Amino acid sequence: MRSRASTSCSRSAAPLSSRGSAASRHPCAPRTSSSVRSRARARSTPATTRRPWTTSSTASLRSWRSTSGTSGPRNQRSAVETSPLTIAPSLSVTFGGASRHHLRWLGNPNQPEEHMTDATITPTETAHSAPRTDRSSAKVPAILLGALRIALGWQLLWAGLDKVFGLGLATEPGKALINGFSPTRGYLEFGLDPAGFAYGALHPIAGHPVVDALYLLGTLGAGLALLLGVGVRITGIGAAAFMLLLWFSSFPLANNPFLDEHLFAVAAALLLAFSPSGDHLGLGRWWRSTPLVQRYDWLA
Incomplete structure (x- = not known):
């Protein structure tokens, strides 16, 4: 009896499977749980x-x-x-x-x-749920660097323009470069303290044409480059050297043993030189994309 039942089930299952019916519809097929x-x-x-x-x-x-x-x-x-x-x-x-x-x-x-x-x-x-304030707050230091670059550049540029045209603040109109006066003679002859250790080294070169050219390059050239944000690396290093020389010529200092505003300017110039300060509020990105800077990267 058991063999006949199994034979009949197998025979009857064959047509159903050939017609494409599911095995679960056959009465002899084992029932499966829902899982x-x-x-x-x-x-x-x-x-x-x-x-x-x-x-x-x-x-x-x-x-x-x-x-x-x-x-x-x-x-x-x-x-x-x-x-x-x-x-x-x-x-x-x-x-x-x-x-x-x-x-x-x-x-x-x-x-x-x-x-x-x-x-x-x-x-x-x-990253999609990150607050947008992080991006805006990250731009604040870069914008501050750009503002510091503009401030230092304007200070240098104004010093050079005043020596050239005699704008009436530090230089009288009659003692300007356009009237035949040297931009460095007045400071190196009468501005140095004879008791300072820099007097003997700087007083003899007062009014020298090379010294005058270096002064104008350090004020007009570096100031204009910092204002535009081009060549900030080499300009910042040059401005730091210029301010360090002015600090050296100011000894002995009147209000502090060694610290004055010139050292702060040196630190600011070095910070601008080794940071992308020209990218914000300046033409730094465009300057780096030029073929000249891509060939000579030290001009960046």
Whole structure:
């Protein structure tokens, strides 16, 4: 009787399978649970028709068990660094706290099947959710560097223009360069302290044409370059050397043993020379893109 029943079931199953009917509709087919049917349906569904939610977060699994045939102890690991998981349905995550969800494991071809029943996911903040104030606050130091560059450039440029045209502040109109006066003779002859150690080195070169040319180059040339933001590296180093020479010629200082405004100008010039201060409020980006600067990068 048992052989006849099995024979009849196999014979009757053949036409059904040839017609494309599902095996679960046959009366002799074994019944499957809903979880097995849903898992089989998920496996048979193509990957393109699914809409999984992929995450690579570190999941703290509260209950974990293997369904690959080998049973292991529960709570074996409190925190598991998982590979990218494919779970369903899609989740809505709230930043700032942990969200608990019941997830269904759809399988991983590289690992044994696992069944997650209760997972705690702590999301991290992405770049899209970063506050926009960080970008604006990052521009503040660059803008301040640009303003410092303009201030130092204007100070140098004004000193040179005053010596050339006699604008009436530090230089009288009758003692300007256009009237035949030297821009360095007055300071090196009458501005130095005879008791200072720089007097003997600088007093003999007062009014020399080379010294006058270097003074105008350090004031007019460096001031204009700093204002425009071009050639800031070499200009900043030159301005620092010029201010250091003025600091050396000011000894002995009247109000401090060694510190005065010239050293602050030296520090500011070096800061501008070794930072992209010409990119903001200046023509630094355009200057670096020119063929001349790309060939001779020391002109940047």
